[in-house]
Amino acid sequence: MLRKEYNDLLTQTDPGTSMGDMFRQYWVPALLASELAENDCDPVRVKLLGERLIAFRDTEGRYGLMDEFCAHRGVSLWFGRNEEGGLRCPYHGWKYDHTGQCIEVPSESAESGFCQKVKLRSYPLIKVGDVLWTHMGSEENRPPEPAWEFANLPPEQTYTSKRWQECNWLQAMEGGIDSSHVSFLHSGSLKTDPLFKGAKGNQYNQNDKKPVFEVVESDGGLYIGARRMAEDDHYYWRITPWVMPSFTMVPPRGDHPVHGHFWIPIDDENCWAWSFDYHPTRALTDKERQAMIDGYGVHNQYVPGTFRPRQNKDNDYLMDREAQRRGETYSGIWGIAMQDASLQESMGPIVDRTKENLVSTDNGIIMARHRLRKACEALRDKGIQPPGLVPEHQQVRSAARVLPPDQPFKDAMKDDLTVRPGVKQTSV
């Protein structure tokens, strides 16, 4: 249970809200780099943290992210012409550069300097990995560029996708740190999904449906350890890192690529579920990459030409009760990503947490909410910067390992949970 005032605090991210201010401290993923693939390409509408923006890449390759609407008459600049170093409104020809500065008002004399007085709000847009990131907070508090491992590897080792999820960011993110649902909701996919199946660890998942949890605070967020029985009284540990505010990683399986997510608010009732896969020491195979494109693992299929999942609330997520009865899927929904998304969206756009009945195994979620609230209040009331901004906090990995019963994961797996360039992930 979470009190309404705290639920509101954590779920509202529009400008002027406390959580919105907190999200604006971070570099957040805004677009796939492929959405602005070349100079003078089509502009893209972007909505982030309740702000409608337009992204474009100018003639010189500079990325711009600014207020979607022309300062003149409020026309959407999505209709604009991306040409000769700026985005020109097609209505009366006002033109803006990548910083949002108006650089031409054709109706006014160039010598008047009028255009200098017009500037759209803009945010930096930088390419790190195959993602374009933005920082929507003040320039003086701009953190170092994103240091996440997945975004800083050669392109042949990574794959990133994003999908529109039709619910608040927090309930989506909470699914990412809820280890106990895997043995149920994803049990069918563990046996069949090409990016999951075949790992020894899957057997432990299947055989022990009552994991024991350890939740440990880290400097940047949490480590959530789920412990299941292995052979000889040893424990199979799966460790999920969470870095504030919304980065999670899935513990790896075998030599499959490692995957994880960002959950970024579009507005209070929608979010982007960013999903990445990477292998720290080798290129993804053609089969692996194709499986990701085909929607396996943490990825999904799309309504063509959109980032909306092909399985969505308009078609009941293509529920297949027969597949459920045959044991191919636990919920009747195909694909790990949509198994999660379908249930999270079914909660409603912003789940009413005053009605929930958490149990002690939900302590990862409880602690994450607690830390988010504390960080949010510390920023609001004292101006203290939240955790997760500095590269050291971002140098985390998920890990899975079998340990003797007397070894705490936090010590025994310390190196496994830290990025080590050139060293492969620790997995079972």
Next chain:
Amino acid sequence: MMDLKEVFFDPNHPTLLGSCARAATAEEARFRVQYPNSRTRSSRIFALDAGAAEAMYAITEDPWNGAHFLTLVDRGPVDPATTDARDLPLAHPDGTSADLTEETDGADVVVLLATSGDNEGAAEVIAREAFHRHIMCAGLALGSGKSDASVDRVVNSMRRFATVLVVARDNDYIPAMLTALRA
């Protein structure tokens, strides 16, 4: 690649707003049945040492849903092999003595609070009683201002007994967790 459209999708399948997943809107949320969907839980919170008791006493006056707060009375180390549940020295916040078997009778959740690793024996007695009664046992190690080694000692003292073990850096987590659990 699985072709979902061919395998699953029936374009003639009727999907009315109120009878399909599209009903997950804010407008539809107001039609959710309003009623209390759970009964009051019986939560038992045990402070295993003086530091944990101090942190616990700071919140016992808050309006809880019937949670019982209990402290271990310091009479030296508890040997779990020779200590029966009824013999564990426990006290209510007002100083009156408490009986572990009575306290755990009908309880839904047991929470162990510890700031030191000194009372592993007592933790075992409480956890053993909870286990016999099929009660979920959670451990909360409070690490405020403590070294890693010191926190490890606290955690190790509870690891064998807790189904969930949380290491919290600040004592504010106690009320946050208990509120979340409807204690």
